[in-house]
Amino acid sequence: MNTNAVTQTRNAPVRAGLSRSQSERLSTWFSYLLLVLGSIVILVPFAWMLSTSLKLKADVYIFPPQWIPKPMQWHNYVEAFTTFPFGLYTYNSIIIVVFVLIGTLFSCSFSAYGFSRLNAPGRNFIFMVLLATMMLPSAVTMVPIYLFFNKLGWVDTFLPLIIPAWFGSAFFIFMMRQFFMGIPYELEDSARIDGCSTYGIWARIMVPLSKPVLVTVAVFTFMGTWNDFMGPLIYLTDENKRTLALGLSYFQGSARSAPDLHLLMAASLYAIAPCVILYFLCQKIFVKGMVFTGVKG
Amino acid sequence: MNTKKKWWTRSRLEALDGYVFMTPAILGLLFFMLGPIGASAYFSFTEYDILSTPKWVGLDNYINLFQDSLFWQSLKVTMIYSVVSVPLGLTVSLALALLLNKNIRGIFVFRTIFYLPAVMSGVAVALLWKWIFNPDFGLINWAISLLGFEGPKWFIDEEWALPPIIIMSLWGVGGSMLVYLAGLQGIPTDLYEAAEIDGANKRKQFRNITLPMLSPVIFFNLITGIIGALQVFTEGFIMTQGGPNNATLFSVLYLYRNAFSYLQMGYASALAWVLFLIILAFTLIIFKSSPMWVFYEGNRRSGK
C-alpha cells in the first residue's frame, strides 16, 4: 500500500491448475446469472422512475403498470420546472458544493500534511482524538452548532453549510494522511535543498502528487453535499436560497397539497442526474480508486 | 533564517509549522466537535427554548426522557432498524463483493452498476422508494402480484412501515461492498495457492483465508454501519413522517422534532446524549470483542 496505492488494483487471484475445467465454466456462468439478476434489481427502480416521470397523470394509477408511456410526456419536466424554480435551487446547490469543495480540499490536505510529516508534540494525540470523532453522531452536535450559528446571525445563509467544511473532516484527513505517508521523503528533501519552505513543499510537491486522492475526496464531498438534506432543512428558509434537496422535499408538500407523482418523479430524476453523470465520468475513481482508502492502514 | 535565535532549533520550527498545518483540523475539532459536545452536555441539564435564557433543571430532562413513551418507541424503532439492516447489509455487500471479485469479462461494467445506488441518497431516493412501495400501484407489489401473491400494505400497516426502509437501505450497500472489494483484493494470492496445494476446497478457503483476512474490513464496515444506522433521519422524515402511529419514529427524527418543532433544546440535547452513549457503548463492545475475531496480519507494512 505505497506510492501507487490509488491505481493499484490487483486482479482477483487466478487459481492455478483448474483453469479450464468444466466446473470452472459452470461457476462463471452462474456468476453471470447472479450478476445480471443483481443488475436488474439495481437498475429497475431507475427505469420505474423514468417511466413514471413520462406518464400522463391518469396513467400513473393503473395496475398492472404500463412500462412504456405512450405518448411520452416530456412536457412533465417543463411543468415540474414551472411549478417550482428548480433552476434556482440547482444554482444554490452548486454554489454551496463549490465552496464546500474548495474548503474541504484545502483544509484536509493542509491538515493532513501536518499530521503526516511534521513532528510536533501532541500531534499523535490530536490525531487520535480526531479519529475518535468519526464515531460521533452528528445528531449530538446538531443543536449546539445550530445555536452557535444562530448567535453569529448566520441562520438562513449558506455559511453554516459551507464554513464547517473549511475546518477539515476526520475521515478525509485520515485518507490524505495515509496517502502522504506513502510519498517518498527524498522528493521533499531535494526541494528543501532547493530552498523551498514547508508551505512550498506542501503546495508544490504534496498537493500536485496527491491529485488522485484529492479527486476521490472531491467526488465524495460532492455527493455528500449535493444530497445533504438535514443541513439545508435546519438552516435555510428563504425561497431563493433553497437547495435542490430541500426544494424537492417541499415540492412533495403536505397532505393538503400533494403534487402529482409524475411531476415528483420528474423532479427527483432531475435531482439525481448530476450525481449519476458525475459517477459515470469518474467511475474509475470510485470503483478502482476506493482500494486505497486502505481500511487496513 | 533559522539562525536568528538559537531557540528556534530545527525541530521547534518544524513543530511550529506542524501546528500551523494542523490548525484547520484543530479549530474544527474545537468548534464543531469538542465544543458542541460540551455545550450539548450543558444544555441537557437545562430547559432552553432559545427565546429565553437556559434554565438549570438538573436531571429533569433525563428523568422525563426515561418516562417518555415516545422516547422508548423511537429507541425501539432505531434498534430494530439497526439490528436488522446492519447485519443484512454486511452480508449482502460481502456476497456482492465476492461476486464482483471474480476475474471474468465485463466485471468492470457490473462493478459500475452495483455501486451506482451508493452515490445517491437523500430526498430524491426516498421519494422514489416511497413510490416503489406504494401498496397498490407500486413496483414491488406489482412484482409480488406476478408471483401470484398479494403484497402487504407497505407504510399503511404499522408492521409494514419499517421493512421498506430496511429494504431500501440494502439497495445502497455499494459503499461497504467496495470496501470489501478493496479488502479482498488486498489478500495475497499465495495464501490461496498454498491452500490449493494443501487440497483445501473453496468453502474451506473462504472460512480459513478470506474471512480472517477480511475481518478488519468487516470490523470497519460494522462500525460505520452501526453509526450510520443509528442516525437515520431523511427516510423517516420524507417517506413516513414517523408514522403510522410512530412506527417509523427514528431517534434522530424525534430529536429533530423536540429541538426544532417544540423548541425544547435542553430535552433534545439530553436525547442526543443518550443516543451518543448508546453508540459509544456499541462501539466499545465491538472494539473490545475485536481481538476475538478480527485478525491483523503480523507482517503488515505500516507507515506509522
Add this chain to the structure above:
Amino acid sequence: MFRKRKLASVLVVVLALSSVLYGCGGNSGNGGSGSKDEKVTLNFIRWSNGPALDEEEKDKVKRFNDTHPNIQVKMTLLPWDETFKKIEMSLASNSPVDLFYWDVPAYAWYKKGLMKNLQPYFDRDLKMADYDEKLFEPFKFDGSNMYVAPENYQTLVLYYNKDMFDKAGVAYPSENWNWDDYLDAAKKLTIKDGDKTVQFGTTMSLGAWWGWMALSQEQGGALAPNIHDPEKLSFNTPETKNALQYLQDLIYKHHVAPDAAQASALGGDFLTGKIAMYVGGDWDLGSLKEKKDLNWGIATMPKWGDQRVVPYWMGGYAMTEKTKHPDQAWEFIKWTMTENQETLAKQQSWIPVNKTALSKVETPAWAPEGYQDSRFDWMKYGIIGDIYHLRWREAQDKAISPIVDQIFANKITVDDALKQMDDQVNEIISKK
C-alpha cells in the same frame, strides 16, 4: 517567503468570497432606521395551500408591493409543518420575521410575549362597524386586545359529485340533511366491483381533530368551556365518542369510506371522480373552481339529529413583537383587512371579513346552486373550531394524531382511544 505570500493571498481571496456569500445571504429586512422614504423590506412567512391558492397569495403580495412603493413584502411559502418551525427559529435569531399568517400553533408565541398587540392599531385605523366584531372575539387572547388581524373566514361545507348522484338515483343533498341521511346516501353511492370497491360514497375528510370535533360540537360537545388556555381538555365525552364512532363506522361498519389502504388503492379522490361526496373546508373551492371537467355541487354541512352548528375558523395576519418595522407591517395588515377585501370577495377562495365586501360577494359563474347558503349561512350558527394552548401543537403531534390514526386503522375502540387521549393530552398540557 514568496510561497507564504501566495498562500496569504489565497486566504484573502477566500475570505473575500465568503463575505460575498454572507452578503448575498440576505439579512435584508434589517434596514435599521425607519425613516419614511427608505424602502423597507418585511419578511413574511406563511404556509402553502397548494398551487391554486398560493398563486392568489403571491398575487396579493404583489399588488400590495406595487401600490406601496416604500414597502416590500417578501413572502416565504413553506409546507404547513415547517412553517411554524421556521417562524419560531427566526424569532430566536437576530433577523426575526416581521409578519406571519396565523394558525393555532402560533398561540405559543403569544404566551411567550412574541406577538404584537394590534389593538392600538385597530383603534386608530379601523372602523369596527365594518366588521362582525363578535366573530373576532377568539382573537382577543387576553380578553380585550386583538393579537391577530382576521382577513377571512373559513367553514365546512358538503361537496358532492352530481353525476354520481344522478347515476345512483339519489336526490342531491339538501339543507335538511342530517348525518343519517348522509350515511344512507353514502351507502347507495358506494359501488363495488367484485370484492373491490371502485367508488366510495364518502371519504375520511373529517379525520383531523378539527373535523371530528365539529361533529361533536354539533351535539353540543366541547373540549373545554374556555378555548383560551384551558386547564383541562375533555375528550372522553359522549358527544365526541358519538362523533368518532360515526366516522369509524363509515369505514369499518358500513364500508362507505375507504380506510388508508383502500384510499391509496383507489388511486384518486373527489377531484378525480372516485368519491361521491365529502364534508370539507370551503378552502377546497380554490382548487375545485379550476376543475371544469367535474360536475360538482355544494350543500350545507349536515345536521346532527336536528341540530346544526357549523364551525368557522379565521385566517389572518399577525406581527411579531420583535419586528423593526411595526408601522409598515401594520400597513400591510390593514390593507388586507380593508382595500384587498373586495378582491378577496371576487376571488371567492376565502370569505371576506369586511361587511361591505361580504355583501358584494356574488355567486360566481363557476359556482353551483346552493353556493350562497351553504357557504355563508354558518354565520347564524357558527362556533369557533379552535383551541388555544401553549402546548396544543405538542399534544396534537404526540398524543392526538397517533391515537386517531389507530382509530381509523381500526386498531383501537373509540372508547379506549378517548380515554388514552384524555390522559395523555392532559398530561402534556399540564406541564409547566
